[in-house]
Amino acid sequence: MQLLMWFLLVLLAFGAVSYHRMKLFDATVAIFCALLVGSFAGIIGEFTWLLYLAIALPLNIESIRVKYFTTPILKIYKKIMPEMSSTEKDAIDAGTVWWDGEIFSGNPNWQLLHNIPQARLTVEELAFLDGPVEEVCKMCNDWDITHTRADLSPEVWQYLKDNKFFAMIIKKEYGGLDFSAFAQSRVLQKLSGVSAVLSTTVGVPNSLGPGELLQHYGTPEQQKHYLPRLAVGDEIPCFALTGPEAGSDAGSLPDTGTVCKGQWQGKEIIGLKLTFDKRYITLAPVATVIGLAFKMSDPDGLLGEVKDYGITCALLPRDTKGLAIGNRHFPLNVPFQNGPIRGNDIFVPLDYIIGGVKMAGQGWRMLVECLSVGRCITLPSTSAGGAKSIALATGAYARIRRQFKIPVGSMEGIEEMLGRIGGNTYLMDAVTSFTTKGVDLGEKPSVISAICKYHLTEKMRQLVNDSMDVHGGKGIMLGPNNYLGRGYQGAPIAITVEGANILTRNMMIYGQGAMRCHPFVLKELFAANNPNEEQGLKEFDSALFAHIGFAISNFFRSVWFSLTAAKFAGSPFMDETSQYYRSMQQYSSNMAFLSDVAMGVLGGELKRRERVSARLGDILSYLYLASCVLKRFDDEGRRSEDLPLMHWAMQDSMFKLETALEELLNNFPNILLGKCLKLIIMPFGKRFNKPSDKLDHDVAVILQTPCDARTRLGKGQFMSREAGMLMGDLEQTLENVIACEPLYNKVCKAAKERFPFTNLDVIADTGRELDVLTEAQAELLRVCEAGRLRTINVDDFDPSVLAQGIPKPKVKRKPKATETT
Numbered sequence: 001m002q003l004l005m006w007f008l009l010v011l012l013a014f015g016a017v018s019y020h021r022m023k024l025f026d027a028t029v030a031i032f033c034a035l036l037v038g039s040f041a042g043i044i045g046e047f048t049w050l051l052y053l054a055i056a057l058p059l060n061i062e063s064i065r066v067k068y069f070t071t072p073i074l075k076i077y078k079k080i081m082p083e084m085s086s087t088e089k090d091a092i093d094a095g096t097v098w099w100d101g102e103i104f105s106g107n108p109n110w111q112l113l114h115n116i117p118q119a120r121l122t123v124e125e126l127a128f129l130d131g132p133v134e135e136v137c138k139m140c141n142d143w144d145i146t147h148t149r150a151d152l153s154p155e156v157w158q159y160l161k162d163n164k165f166f167a168m169i170i171k172k173e174y175g176g177l178d179f180s181a182f183a184q185s186r187v188l189q190k191l192s193g194v195s196a197v198l199s200t201t202v203g204v205p206n207s208l209g210p211g212e213l214l215q216h217y218g219t220p221e222q223q224k225h226y227l228p229r230l231a232v233g234d235e236i237p238c239f240a241l242t243g244p245e246a247g248s249d250a251g252s253l254p255d256t257g258t259v260c261k262g263q264w265q266g267k268e269i270i271g272l273k274l275t276f277d278k279r280y281i282t283l284a285p286v287a288t289v290i291g292l293a294f295k296m297s298d299p300d301g302l303l304g305e306v307k308d309y310g311i312t313c314a315l316l317p318r319d320t321k322g323l324a325i326g327n328r329h330f331p332l333n334v335p336f337q338n339g340p341i342r343g344n345d346i347f348v349p350l351d352y353i354i355g356g357v358k359m360a361g362q363g364w365r366m367l368v369e370c371l372s373v374g375r376c377i378t379l380p381s382t383s384a385g386g387a388k389s390i391a392l393a394t395g396a397y398a399r400i401r402r403q404f405k406i407p408v409g410s411m412e413g414i415e416e417m418l419g420r421i422g423g424n425t426y427l428m429d430a431v432t433s434f435t436t437k438g439v440d441l442g443e444k445p446s447v448i449s450a451i452c453k454y455h456l457t458e459k460m461r462q463l464v465n466d467s468m469d470v471h472g473g474k475g476i477m478l479g480p481n482n483y484l485g486r487g488y489q490g491a492p493i494a495i496t497v498e499g500a501n502i503l504t505r506n507m508m509i510y511g512q513g514a515m516r517c518h519p520f521v522l523k524e525l526f527a528a529n530n531p532n533e534e535q536g537l538k539e540f541d542s543a544l545f546a547h548i549g550f551a552i553s554n555f556f557r558s559v560w561f562s563l564t565a566a567k568f569a570g571s572p573f574m575d576e577t578s579q580y581y582r583s584m585q586q587y588s589s590n591m592a593f594l595s596d597v598a599m600g601v602l603g604g605e606l607k608r609r610e611r612v613s614a615r616l617g618d619i620l621s622y623l624y625l626a627s628c629v630l631k632r633f634d635d636e637g638r639r640s641e642d643l644p645l646m647h648w649a650m651q652d653s654m655f656k657l658e659t660a661l662e663e664l665l666n667n668f669p670n671i672l673l674g675k676c677l678k679l680i681i682m683p684f685g686k687r688f689n690k691p692s693d694k695l696d697h698d699v700a701v702i703l704q705t706p707c708d709a710r711t712r713l714g715k716g717q718f719m720s721r722e723a724g725m726l727m728g729d730l731e732q733t734l735e736n737v738i739a740c741e742p743l744y745n746k747v748c749k750a751a752k753e754r755f756p757f758t759n760l761d762v763i764a765d766t767g768r769e770l771d772v773l774t775e776a777q778a779e780l781l782r783v784c785e786a787g788r789l790r791t792i793n794v795d796d797f798d799p800s801v802l803a804q805g806i807p808k809p810k811v812k813r814k815p816k817a818t819e820t821t
């Protein structure tokens with residue numbers, strides 16, 4: 001009994017100081033007080049006091065601690081510390097840590113989340129969305145773009161240039177629009193609901209490319225020359241990094257730029273001889289200015305002592321002699337301009353280097369820094385925008401299309417898809433709003449950008465698949481009336497670009513996240529590498545002991561939360577959301593604790609254990625995505641009609657998070673340790689289930705019924721009701737069908753016959769004959785029937801229209817001598 005009391009007291013004291021993350025000295029005092037109480041109660045004896053002194057004294061006396069603990073640990077640390085390549089160092093140094101740091105803290109401060117202002121548009125940005133963006137959406141017909149022209153029409157190109165669509169990121173002083181990241185996101189969302197070719201064409205110049213690089217790193221001359229021209233579309237940019245041998249491992253590019261002397265405009269100058277082979281370059285076939293990444297070297301020392309500068313970025317005008325440009329790739333029937341660029345021994349002056357010679361070798365850092373912003377905006381926004389339009393269209397279609405005499409959307413099998421579409425759409429828009437707000441606040445969140453890129457493009461792929469299934473043959477038959485097929489075909493494009501998704505999930509999210517977001521890992525790393533060894537030791541000591549305290553705290557918090565199902569964790573709201581805040585508090589502690597265990601056990605090996613890294617990254621990601629959902633729900637006024645969408649998004653995220661956690665523990669490289677960890681973290685298994693059938697049903701109803709929640713879900717998308725606009729027509733038909741149902745019932749009742757809900761024009765005539773409908777009501781039924789038929793019908797073609805003919809070879813092959821003619 002005495003022993004049990006002793007154990008409980010020590011555990012309580014230790015647990016309490018750990019849970020509250022007390023500083024070392026404060027914790028020592030707190031435990032001293034607890035032991036004193038125990039002594040008076042007769043639970044604590046001399047042995048415990050001796051043990052206490054043996055631990056507390058050396059830890060609290062800095063000179064002893066540093067000599068006997070920190071110094072040997074630092075030696076071991078230096079030996080086992082994973083080697084970091086310079087590209088990895090640049091990636092880790094670039095960008096900032098934002099809400100991801102809070103998630104990694106094991107104890108996120110929810111007040112901080114809710115204090116971040118809601119993203120809003122300025123009057124000018126709103127006018128742009130309602131004016132030029134609305135207009136260009138009307139000008140675009142996706143079938144004409146993807147099938148007839150394999151390009152935007154010349155009028156659309158001109159309209160985009162005239163209205164500065166390519167200049168959303170360019171500052172006003174250079175003639176650009178200088179829009180917020182949130183506004184850019186809204187523009188791309190709207191465009192992507194109309195045409196992926198359109199949104200890609202606008203997205204790329206506003207993302208990573210010459211415009212962005214010049215503004216940050218260009219010389220004043222380069223800025224003055226190019227930026228005003230880019231702003232009005234006199235220059236079309238592209239950026240060429242990828243080549244046949246350097247895809248995901250872009251840093252290994254074999255393209256070279258050798259410093260040498262050569263002739264330039266009749267004079268001998270020192271310049272660069274460039275040899276490169278690039279592919280998949282968006283806008284390359286029409287680009288007039290090419291951003292190029294290559295490895296620069298100066299073998300003859302013409303610039304100084306440095307021989308190998310490393311990755312460098314330059315800008316080449318299209319008319320540069322020797323540039324092979326103009327051919328097109330054909331990306332999955334979504335034919336935006338994309339193609340290869342090649343050059344062999346092209347001589348250019350040194351001032352083509354972005355930022356001039358002083359920026360030689362800084363290319364990788366420049367790219368990573370800009371990517372962390374661009375990747376937060378373009379692909380997540382086009383994915384979320386596509387999702388919003390698809391969600392409304394699928395809901396409308398499911399309500400209009402009937403089989404077995406009922407709307408297909410009321411069938412439980414279809415409700416499962418609609419639930420997923422609606423819930424994911426709510427989440428995706430929440431993520432883009434919150435993340436772009438972060439960018440507008442000056443953040444360059446590199447880890448978050450990888451999370452957004454991976455999860456939103458994956459969700460888009462799932463969403464468009466689900467939507468295709470709901471649409472059946474209607475989604476499959478391509479033609480001017482198919483609003484889905486091209487999105488379905490093109491889904492893998494977003495998955496592949498800006499860091500292909502398998503790599504992004506397995507290496508980038510957590511690979512960077514653990515280093516960047518962990519409160520102490522980077523500090524330890526820098527301290528260990530400090531050339532001033534004395535200073536380094538001091539810094540290492542402080543980071544190390546804070547780290548140990550952090551790990552112990554996360555252990556105790558994990559145990560406490562798992563035993564109590566996080567019922568006593570903090571929550572900023574006492575309503576239906578509090579369960580989520582509390583659980584996320586627990587998972588945040590779990591992730592921080594498991595990160596330390598994984599890093600401690602695997603060390604440098606963690607880099608190669610991609611599936612451990614991927615699952616830890618999933619936990620981090622779902623915590624981020626779920627934070628965005630809670631933030632959106634609060635920003636939008638905690639409306640009860642949005643509850644099904646919020647619950648769906650949260651439960652799906654929590655379920656997936658727990659699945660990742662369980663899979664991580666089941667597959668932990670050290671099996672025994674994995675089992676022990678599971679006992680600590682998930683002693684009772686998972687707490688969350690997939691969203692229930694009832695929740696799927698509730699979301700499905702929202703998607704199929706015009707209401708505020710549905711309007712908010714598709715907010716900002718192109719829904720013009722003008723003739724020929726597919727999305728607006730669907731919306732109108734949905735409203736008409738719902739308005740016609742009581743009229744149809746009235747006619748059926750009067751005729752004493754249950755007609756099928758087809759031929760509504762005939763039903764209109766019957767209603768008039770039976771005198772139960774006014775002429776206006778009959779007309780509504782006729783209009784509804786026309787819309788219904790447009791919705792369910794698909795295109796068919798004369799066979800000769802579809803046949804493309806056999807392409808003629810470019811060069812006629814000479815017949816071989818042995819061939820007969």
Ligand SMILES: Cc1cc2nc3c(=O)[nH]c(=O)nc-3n(C[C@H](O)[C@H](O)[C@H](O)COP(=O)(O)OP(=O)(O)OC[C@H]3O[C@@H](n4cnc5c(N)ncnc54)[C@H](O)[C@@H]3O)c2cc1C
Pocket residue numbers: 238239240241242246247248249279280281282283331338493496497498499500501502503504506507610
């Ligand atoms: C339509 C389109 C437009 C593009 N536009 C541009 C552009 O404008 N400019 C530009 O420079 N580039 C552009 N790219 C290139 C794009 O960034 C690359 O395609 C991408 O980086 C992947 O390279 P890859 O296709 O060669 O795939 P690979 O590198 O061959 O990868 C194959 C697979 O292996 C996976 N993989 C690779 N390494 C790892 C790893 N360590 N762990 C786990 N999985 C891994 C990848 O995720 C991928 O699934 C574009 C590509 C496409 C398809």
